[in-house]
Amino acid sequence: MNAGQLTSSAYVAAMFSRDFVEGGFDHDAVEGIHCGEFDEWILAVARSGLLSDKEVAGVAHAWQRDPKLLLDALLVDADEVTRRRCESAWGALDRAAERRASAVVGSAPIFV
Numbered sequence: 001m002n003a004g005q006l007t008s009s010a011y012v013a014a015m016f017s018r019d020f021v022e023g024g025f026d027h028d029a030v031e032g033i034h035c036g037e038f039d040e041w042i043l044a045v046a047r048s049g050l051l052s053d054k055e056v057a058g059v060a061h062a063w064q065r066d067p068k069l070l071l072d073a074l075l076v077d078a079d080e081v082t083r084r085r086c087e088s089a090w091g092a093l094d095r096a097a098e099r100r101a102s103a104v105v106g107s108a109p110i111f112v
Contacts, residue, residue, distance in 0.1 A: 008051055008055050008058060008059045008062075009059075009069065009072075009073050010073075011045075011048075011050050011051060012041075012045060012074075013074070013076040013077075015044070015045070015048055015050070016041070016044070016073070016074055017073065017074055017075070017077040017078070018077050020074040020075075020077075020078075021074070021075065021077055021078040021079070021082050024082055025081075025082050025086060025089075027089055030071065030086050030089045030093070031093060033067050033070050033071050034067055034071075034090060034094075034097075035067075036063075036064065036067055038063050038067065038070055041063075041070060042056065042059065042060045042063070045059055068090065071086060071090060
């Protein structure tokens with residue numbers, strides 16, 4: 001695969017994946033990504049010089065729409081156990097967010 005065929009996601013995976021999984025499972029990092037806290041990742045991508053400003057903006061926009069894209073890129077070099085732990089944590093965070101959202105909707109007063 002030549003550089004022209006690499007996607008922004010592939011560059012992110014190449015830059016950060018090994019470091020992300022090196023220490024094993026990090027619940028706080030997964031939770032931060034799930035909550036949309038990825039400014040440091042965007043800054044690192046921008047500072048790398050590998051992507052144009054337009055591509056960095058595209059990556060940031062994609063992560064804002066779907067934060068799981070960042071996690072998926074970071075797990076490219078993960079072993080199966082780390083990948084499963086991260087996926088499990090992500091699922092638990094999704095379920096917790098859904099419960100919070102339904103509790104807020106369910107507690108709203110209804111005016112007739």
